[in-house]
Amino acid sequence: MSKLNLDLNLVDRARSAAQNIAHNIQQMVDQHTTVAVERTVARLMGIDGVDLLGVPLPNVVVDHVHQQRKLGKGIAWWLGNAMVYYEIEPQQLAEKISAGSIDLGQVPIQPEDEIEEAINLNACLAMQKIKENRNKRSELCRQYPPGRSPCQYVIVATGNIYEDTVQACSAVRQGADIIAVIRTTGQSLLDYVPYGPTTEGFGGSYATQANFAIMRAALDEVGAEVGRYIQLVNYCSGLCMPEIAAMGAFERLDMMLNDSMYGILFRDINMKRTFVDQYFSRMINAYAGVVINTGEDNYLTTADAFEEGHTVIASQFINEQLALLSGLRHEQMGLGHAFEIDPKTENSLLYELAQAQLSRELFPDCPLKYMPPTKYMTGDIFKGQVQNALFNLVSVLTSQGIHLLGMLTEAIHTPFMHDRAIALENSIYVMKAARNLGDEIHFKAGGIIQTRAQKVLHEACEMLEEIEGIGIEETLARGMFANVRRMPEGGKGLSGVIKRAAHYTNPFMKLLQEELQD
Numbered sequence: 298m299s300k301l302n303l304d305l306n307l308v309d310r311a312r313s314a315a316q317n318i319a320h321n322i323q324q325m326v327d328q329h330t331t332v333a334v335e336r337t338v339a340r341l342m343g344i345d346g347v348d349l350l351g352v353p354l355p356n357v358v359v360d361h362v363h364q365q366r367k368l369g370k371g372i373a374w375w376l377g378n379a380m381v382y383y384e385i386e387p388q389q390l391a392e393k394i395s396a397g398s399i400d401l402g403q404v405p406i407q408p409e410d411e412i413e414e415a416i417n418l419n420a421c422l423a424m425q426k427i428k429e430n431r432n433k434r435s436e437l438c439r440q441y442p443p444g445r446s447p448c449q450y451v452i453v454a455t456g457n458i459y460e461d462t463v464q465a466c467s468a469v470r471q472g473a474d475i476i477a478v479i480r481t482t483g484q485s486l487l488d489y490v491p492y493g494p495t496t497e498g499f500g501g502s503y504a505t506q507a508n509f510a511i512m513r514a515a516l517d518e519v520g521a522e523v524g525r526y527i528q529l530v531n532y533c534s535g536l537c538m539p540e541i542a543a544m545g546a547f548e549r550l551d552m553m554l555n556d557s558m559y560g561i562l563f564r565d566i567n568m569k570r571t572f573v574d575q576y577f578s579r580m581i582n583a584y585a586g587v588v589i590n591t592g593e594d595n596y597l598t599t600a601d602a603f604e605e606g607h608t609v610i611a612s613q614f615i616n617e618q619l620a621l622l623s624g625l626r627h628e629q630m631g632l633g634h635a636f637e638i639d640p641k642t643e644n645s646l647l648y649e650l651a652q653a654q655l656s657r658e659l660f661p662d663c664p665l666k667y668m669p670p671t672k673y674m675t676g677d678i679f680k681g682q683v684q685n686a687l688f689n690l691v692s693v694l695t696s697q698g699i700h701l702l703g704m705l706t707e708a709i710h711t712p713f714m715h716d717r718a719i720a721l722e723n724s725i726y727v728m729k730a731a732r733n734l735g736d737e738i739h740f741k742a743g744g745i746i747q748t749r750a751q752k753v754l755h756e757a758c759e760m761l762e763e764i765e766g767i768g769i770e771e772t773l774a775r776g777m778f779a780n781v782r783r784m785p786e787g788g789k790g791l792s793g794v795i796k797r798a799a800h801y802t803n804p805f806m807k808l809l810q811e812e813l814q815d
Contacts, residue, residue: 300740300747301651301658301750303751304751311610311754311757312614314764318615319619319621327797328797329795330368330795332359333536333574334577336355337355337543338804342416343388344391346391347492352489353491354392355540358376358391362375373803373805377415378412379401380419381408382404424584424805424808428584438526447698449473449475449702449721450699451701451702451720455711461502462512465512465516465519477552477554478502480501480502481498484501486789488536490541492506495507509529529550533545535564538555539574541553542582553582554592556592559592562596562778567794569785580810580813583624590631593633593634606753608777610655610659611760613634614659614757616632631665636653637670637673638652651745651747654740654746657697659754664699676709678706681703685703688703689724689727702721
């Protein structure tokens with residue numbers, strides 16, 4: 298039963314407009330590939346490691362073909378052709394390409410059926426590995442049931458992956474259910490993925506496959522100790538979205554920050570590049586059983602949360618529809634929003650409650666990712682504790698799924714271990730004390746909460762129908778999301794967008810589409 302008395306016709310109109318927006322974006326996506334997509338294919342086919350200069354071999358191989366302007370056919374075809382001719386595996390090919398002893402563009406063309414067979418056999422091995430990890434997660438979740446929703450989500454960000462594991466395990470023993478390893482500042486703008494374990498980073502640790510494996514092992518061990526499966530999160534965003542998705546699938550990550558527009562708005566990455574990359578990355582996440590977290594909460598750091606609340610809802614609708622096109626189920630969509638209305642606003646708690654309940658009712662099967670107050674946090678840690686307590690109350694009251702802990706020192710520095718402990722104590726206490734309060738509450742007809750939610754929905758519907766009319770490129774150019782303007786041909790990474798050739802080959806995209814349709 299709706300507590301907000303929403304106009305279901307408005308909901309249908311908004312979702313229909315979002316669906317049309319997503320399909321228009323998908324038409325562009327289906328005509329293009331990117332260097333990141335092709336590097337992901339190379340990784341999935343088994344290419345890993347770095348050359349003598351430390352350049353990742355997937356970059357070496359893809360750049361080798363891209364420089365010859367032949368990447369539109371897909372790196373898989375070029376690798377498959379050489380695999381048949383030389384009778385060697387992709388890793389060996391990559392090493393020879395790096396050494397300069399093989400030029401993929403000069404390999405004699407082999408029979409198409411043999412190329413296809415070689416590619417598909419290789420692709421099935423990667424798919425099987427991802428499936429085994431998905432099954433392993435299910436097995437561990439049966440053995441060690443995850444924490445109760447809303448799940449307690451905390452971050453670690455020391456820059457040293459080994460120190461991160463110490464802090465992560467400490468947080469788990471204090472009650473955390475989800476550990477997010479924050480990426481080092483600026484990694485989203487690197488057009489390659491660093492290699493190996495890392496012990497230096499600024500504001501976070503590098504996202505590498507080795508670091509994923511180290512943290513995964515630590516969380517499995519402490520999860521067995523406390524009797525809960527602990528979920529691991531990283532950032533599947535920036536210029537390497539699909540590559541990080543593949544590495545996460547190989548190392549059994551459970552959640553990925555994976556928004557369709559975050560990179561465009563907040564990292565000035567080209568919109569075509571981002572839309573193409575997010576599609577393939579989300580397909581991989583869908584098959585791997587990963588829950589994505591979207592970034593609508595970030596809109597409210599650059600725009601006023603009260604005035605622009607409808608933009609969050611509009612973006613959630615678009616993210617939902619693009620996620621469905623990628624094969625993600627609603628249960629895998631951690632659509633984002635945040636507790637960010639100025640606390641000086643009279644009845645701010647009621648407005649925050651209206652926004653949170655609106656998201657819950659519009660997306661009833663999504664876990665929802667709820668972000669804590671950050672914009673109006675100050676050095677007053679006592680007031681910060683109260684703000685976080687109210688945020689915790691709204692979260693449990695509206696049945697959020699993924700609850701990011703607010704820190705009393707949010708505005709001062711990266712949290713210390715004791716900051717996390719205090720935050721967890723606060724959240725666990727409030728949520729236990731108010732566990733079933735939401736079941737007991739109905740909102741006054743025509744009252745502040747219902748009126749606010751209905752207004753936000755109406756504005757979101759109007760916005761989506763306007764976007765449907767003008768297109769997403771013009772929408773972003775006008776700065777309609779987060780008050781940030783982006784141009785279609787602007788931003789980083791455009792040179793890595795390639796028009797697909799008539800017989801473009803990506804065996805993983807084909808296999809994923811078949812698997813996810815089933």
